Amino acid sequence: MSSTEERQTDFEVALVHAAEASHLHDAGAALRRSSLWRDALYRFTSNRAAIIAAVAFLMMVGFVVLGPIVDRADPYAVNFGIAYQSPSWSHPFGTDEFGRDLFVRTALGGRLSIEIGLAATVAIMLIGILYGSISGFLGGWVDNALMRFLDTLYGLPYLPFAILTLAIFGVVNFWTMVVALTVASWFTTARVMRGQIISLKENDYVRAARAVGARWQRILFRHLLPNTLGVIIVFVFLELPGVVLGEAFLSFIGLGINPPKASWGSLAEDGYTAYNTHPYIIIIPSICIAWLILSAFFVADGLRDALDPRTRETKEG
Amino acid sequence: MSSTPLLVCEGLKKHFPVRKGLLVERTRDWVRAVDDVSFEVHEGETLGLVGESGSGKSTTGYCVIRLLDLTAGKIWFNGREISGLRGEQLRQLRREMQIVFQDPYASLNPRMTVGDIVAEPLVVHDIGTRRSRQATVRQLLDVVGFDPSYVNRYPHEFSGGQRQRIGIARALALNPRLIICDEPVSALDVSIQAQILNLLKDLQRDFALSYLFIAHDLAVVRTMSDRIAVMNRGKIVEMGLAHDVYENPQDEYTKALLAAVPVPDPVRMRERKVERRRLRHALAEPI
Amino acid sequence: MALLEVDDLRTHFFTREGVVHAVDGVSFSVETGKTLGIVGESGSGKSVTALSIMGLIPRPPARIVSGSVVFDGRDLTKLSEKSLEDIRGSQIAMIFQDPMTSLNPTLTIGTQITETIRRHHGLSRDQARNRAAELLEEVHIPNARQRLDDYPHRYSGGMRQRVMIAIAISCNPRLLIADEPTTALDVTVQAGILDLLDELRTEHQMAMILITHDMGVVAEAADDVAVMYAGQIVEHASSEDIFNRPEHPYTEALLGALPHLESENVRNERLTAIPGRPPDLVNPPSACRFAARCVYANLGDSCTTVPPELREIRPGHLVRSAHPASERAGHREEVGAR
Numbered sequence: 001m002s003s004t005e006e007r008q009t010d011f012e013v014a015l016v017h018a019a020e021a022s023h024l025h026d027a028g029a030a031l032r033r034s035s036l037w038r039d040a041l042y043r044f045t046s047n048r049a050a051i052i053a054a055v056a057f058l059m060m061v062g063f064v065v066l067g068p069i070v071d072r073a074d075p076y077a078v079n080f081g082i083a084y085q086s087p088s089w090s091h092p093f094g095t096d097e098f099g100r101d102l103f104v105r106t107a108l109g110g111r112l113s114i115e116i117g118l119a120a121t122v123a124i125m126l127i128g129i130l131y132g133s134i135s136g137f138l139g140g141w142v143d144n145a146l147m148r149f150l151d152t153l154y155g156l157p158y159l160p161f162a163i164l165t166l167a168i169f170g171v172v173n174f175w176t177m178v179v180a181l182t183v184a185s186w187f188t189t190a191r192v193m194r195g196q197i198i199s200l201k202e203n204d205y206v207r208a209a210r211a212v213g214a215r216w217q218r219i220l221f222r223h224l225l226p227n228t229l230g231v232i233i234v235f236v237f238l239e240l241p242g243v244v245l246g247e248a249f250l251s252f253i254g255l256g257i258n259p260p261k262a263s264w265g266s267l268a269e270d271g272y273t274a275y276n277t278h279p280y281i282i283i284i285p286s287i288c289i290a291w292l293i294l295s296a297f298f299v300a301d302g303l304r305d306a307l308d309p310r311t312r313e314t315k316e317g
Numbered sequence: 318m319s320s321t322p323l324l325v326c327e328g329l330k331k332h333f334p335v336r337k338g339l340l341v342e343r344t345r346d347w348v349r350a351v352d353d354v355s356f357e358v359h360e361g362e363t364l365g366l367v368g369e370s371g372s373g374k375s376t377t378g379y380c381v382i383r384l385l386d387l388t389a390g391k392i393w394f395n396g397r398e399i400s401g402l403r404g405e406q407l408r409q410l411r412r413e414m415q416i417v418f419q420d421p422y423a424s425l426n427p428r429m430t431v432g433d434i435v436a437e438p439l440v441v442h443d444i445g446t447r448r449s450r451q452a453t454v455r456q457l458l459d460v461v462g463f464d465p466s467y468v469n470r471y472p473h474e475f476s477g478g479q480r481q482r483i484g485i486a487r488a489l490a491l492n493p494r495l496i497i498c499d500e501p502v503s504a505l506d507v508s509i510q511a512q513i514l515n516l517l518k519d520l521q522r523d524f525a526l527s528y529l530f531i532a533h534d535l536a537v538v539r540t541m542s543d544r545i546a547v548m549n550r551g552k553i554v555e556m557g558l559a560h561d562v563y564e565n566p567q568d569e570y571t572k573a574l575l576a577a578v579p580v581p582d583p584v585r586m587r588e589r590k591v592e593r594r595r596l597r598h599a600l601a602e603p604i
Numbered sequence: 605m606a607l608l609e610v611d612d613l614r615t616h617f618f619t620r621e622g623v624v625h626a627v628d629g630v631s632f633s634v635e636t637g638k639t640l641g642i643v644g645e646s647g648s649g650k651s652v653t654a655l656s657i658m659g660l661i662p663r664p665p666a667r668i669v670s671g672s673v674v675f676d677g678r679d680l681t682k683l684s685e686k687s688l689e690d691i692r693g694s695q696i697a698m699i700f701q702d703p704m705t706s707l708n709p710t711l712t713i714g715t716q717i718t719e720t721i722r723r724h725h726g727l728s729r730d731q732a733r734n735r736a737a738e739l740l741e742e743v744h745i746p747n748a749r750q751r752l753d754d755y756p757h758r759y760s761g762g763m764r765q766r767v768m769i770a771i772a773i774s775c776n777p778r779l780l781i782a783d784e785p786t787t788a789l790d791v792t793v794q795a796g797i798l799d800l801l802d803e804l805r806t807e808h809q810m811a812m813i814l815i816t817h818d819m820g821v822v823a824e825a826a827d828d829v830a831v832m833y834a835g836q837i838v839e840h841a842s843s844e845d846i847f848n849r850p851e852h853p854y855t856e857a858l859l860g861a862l863p864h865l866e867s868e869n870v871r872n873e874r875l876t877a878i879p880g881r882p883p884d885l886v887n888p889p890s891a892c893r894f895a896a897r898c899v900y901a902n903l904g905d906s907c908t909t910v911p912p913e914l915r916e917i918r919p920g921h922l923v924r925s926a927h928p929a930s931e932r933a934g935h936r937e938e939v940g941a942r
Contacts, residue, residue, distance in 0.1 A: 506645035
């Protein structure tokens with residue numbers, strides 16, 4: 001073993017020697033001080049559609065968070081005396097058939113819809129990332145098998161499966177709804193993540209990590225996954241609208257969370273029967289849903305352009 | 318100084334399958350990227366491996382450093398056969414053999430700092446403490462001419478030549494005996510190329526390194542190598558002392574290759590044009 | 605009168621990080637039948653110069669802020685896009701570095717050639733096809749007629765570049781601009797392409813501008829050489845003069861940095877390395893742009909205060925430096941001994 005130690009000491013001595021004698025720093029100064037995130041932020045803010053969408057998205061989030069705080073009305077208070085009132089100063093969104101203030105109910109409904117949406121999105125991302133990374137990273141027959149399986153799953157219709165899942169659970173609450181929405185929605189994420197991992201694997205810096213002796217865990221978690229961050233962020237904003245709409249649909253057809261708790265979908269269902277006489281009851285939650293979906297999509301689009309690491313590097317010294 | 322060469326390669330073959338088929342992919346054909354290649358590298362010397370694109374030179378380098386598995390053939394390093402090493406033994410081998418990659422824009426993880434990149438080999442092999450590693454990293458950067466105060470910056474803040482220095486520092490971190498240089502200056506401008514080549518020469522002297530120097534530029538290979546092997550379509554067509562191969566090439570392809578290289582001397586260029594016309598058949602382009 | 609006269613051309617890129625002075629006062633002329641080699645490293649402005657001549661710079665963010673490009677008596681910088689389109693392809697043709705991306709992969713080679721011919725000459729389809737086959741033969745592609753119906757992916761890199769050249773000469777241009785035509789090719793293929801360009805230039809009596817970073821290519825193919833650095837021409841002379849009697853410190857260093865193919869003690873010699881990197885073109889140095897890396901620049905000297913002008917140090921040899929080789933006392937021996 002002493003020859004290894006000898007070599008190590010020789011190395012350290014040589015290192016010190018060479019460092020002292022080196023042609024100091026003739027590499028020159030750094031090119032520029034910049035941060036990848038700051039460049040991305042700049043690209044995002046230069047995109048007018050993306051900024052408008054981001055503002056709209058934040059407005060909606062602001063509404064659902066602050067609405068019930070600003071408007072102190074009790075969302076469950078039944079008061080037939082003021083039922084079916086059109087939007088007015090005291091009730092900005094009007095009242096429903098039970099006389100409940102719709103402004104507060106819409107805001108709270110938004111909270112529920114978005115919470116379910118976020119939970120489902122997180123679940124989708126976790127499953128999709130796990131499945132896709134394993135498949136892409138391992139490659140070979142594992143990848144083949146996993147992808148063939150995924151191909152068959154693609155045939156599953158999303159909503160009927162959500163309904164089926166709810167039926168199996170027998171009860172509709174927050175968590176069963178999240179599971180139902182996740183069950184058939186993670187396929188695209190898995191596929192995209194796999195593609196990302198496969199293309200990132202070809203990079204020289206991954207080869208360099210292998211050449212240095214890094215184990216697979218380090219390669220996956222230190223080299224591959226961090227470089228998929230951009231894609232993941234974009235996907236969050238793409239999946240969210242889908243699940244929110246899914247929840248809305250399920251609630252609309254009566255499979256939503258039980259009353260008196262409301263989500264946008266169940267509010268729309270409430271307003272369905274009264275459409276001819278009091279259209280605002282269904283129109284308002286519908287607009288909210290559309291607002292969230294559109295703003296999220298355009299934010300996703302803007303993020304994708306901003307985070308696209310298309311290096312415009314040219315050959316240089 | 319032992320008489321056994323540091324690296325011995327015998328009958329190396331690397332064939333890539335060409336898969337075709339409708340439902341089930343069948344291997345129809347093979348791309349013989351490396352087709353029976355044998356050579357040696359002695360301690361302290363540089364063997365230049367030169368060839369055009371598709372000659373198999375880079376693939377040979379990857380096989381030697383075991384980034385690719387061999388289809389056939391054997392490799393001995395420091396007297397020990399390494400062709401079949403796996404797992405922990407292979408990891409230990411990594412400390413003796415390292416590689417510098419061609420593309421300075423792709424060989425550094427864009428999400429790691431310069432310091433982390435150079436420290437990675439030390440971290441992976443659990444060498445030293447955090448503090449000692451930091452000191453070593455600074456010394457390594459110093460040695461390659463890169464200002465150590467930039468240790469917390471990211472690769473994209475630096476030019477190609479600077480990034481290549483970072484890659485070289487990383488390769489040096491484990492104190493390897495052999496470094497495979499895979500086209501280390503092909504992506505760089507001439508004046509920067511000279512900086513890096515000088516650096517590699519200095520490092521060889523200061524750290525008793527041996528190089529397998531892979532390149533397509535004959536002049537670059539000439540200035541770096543003691544011995545040279547010329548590759549064409551997966552095979553070595555000529556090998557010998559650099560001086561002999563360049564002054565007195567035996568193989569037709571080598572002659573044609575040498576005649577085709579542009580030389581910065583207009584008078585010589587005219588003479589070489591005449592030589593090229595004679596060797597036209599060996600220069601026939603692939604269709 | 606020269607075929608092309610470029611006078612004090614300045615092309616700047618207006619980016620959010622500032623104004624990049626990519627080409628900052630470039631002047632030269634090209635005569636019919638001659639080849640001008642423009643050599644420089646990345647960021648020297650050589651490609652932008654070529655694109656500026658053709659009016660192909662991306663607008664925005666780039667703009668020709670001043671200067672003129674007089675081709676055959678007409679100033680190209682003042683022409684409309686429509687007039688430029690008529691000139692491009694028929695009078696001035698350009699070939700680029702990467703033949704992989706210059707050709708449309710979904711069209712046959714024949715279609716791409718005949719497209720250009722018919723646009724400028726209004727030939728019938730059969731006439732154009734014959735002409736296309738002739739052109740492929742002229743660039744030495746074997747089995748020309750059959751290969752017209754092949755798609756680009758069936759051609760190798762060198763073959764594709766020959767096709768690009770065929771397209772370029774199809775309308776008998778008076779000037780051919782070749783931007784790094786051989787950089788992406790193997791060295792044996794490169795030699796063939798340069799030979800071909802030379803052959804065509806004499807046959808068609810074209811003028812040629814050859815842009816490259818490779819001094820060897822320039823030695824082989826150019827009659828005159830202009831060396832560019834940081835957006836300016838720092839030396840301009842005949843090919844023999846540049847190599848045998850370089851004046852500018854950058855040219856000398858560049859030649860010294862080249863590893864020699866044919867010399868004796870190559871293995872142990874050090875290459876002349878120029879320390880540092882080219883200057884930032886957003887804020888170029890107000891005086892000599894090479895001063896920061898020049899071994900002859902002295903503080904308190906004009907190098908850092910007065911921008912050197914391009915002056916004629918010998919007939920036909922221009923240099924932009926306060927310390928050209930022939931004016932350095934005691935350095936004459938160094939140059940001679942190389």
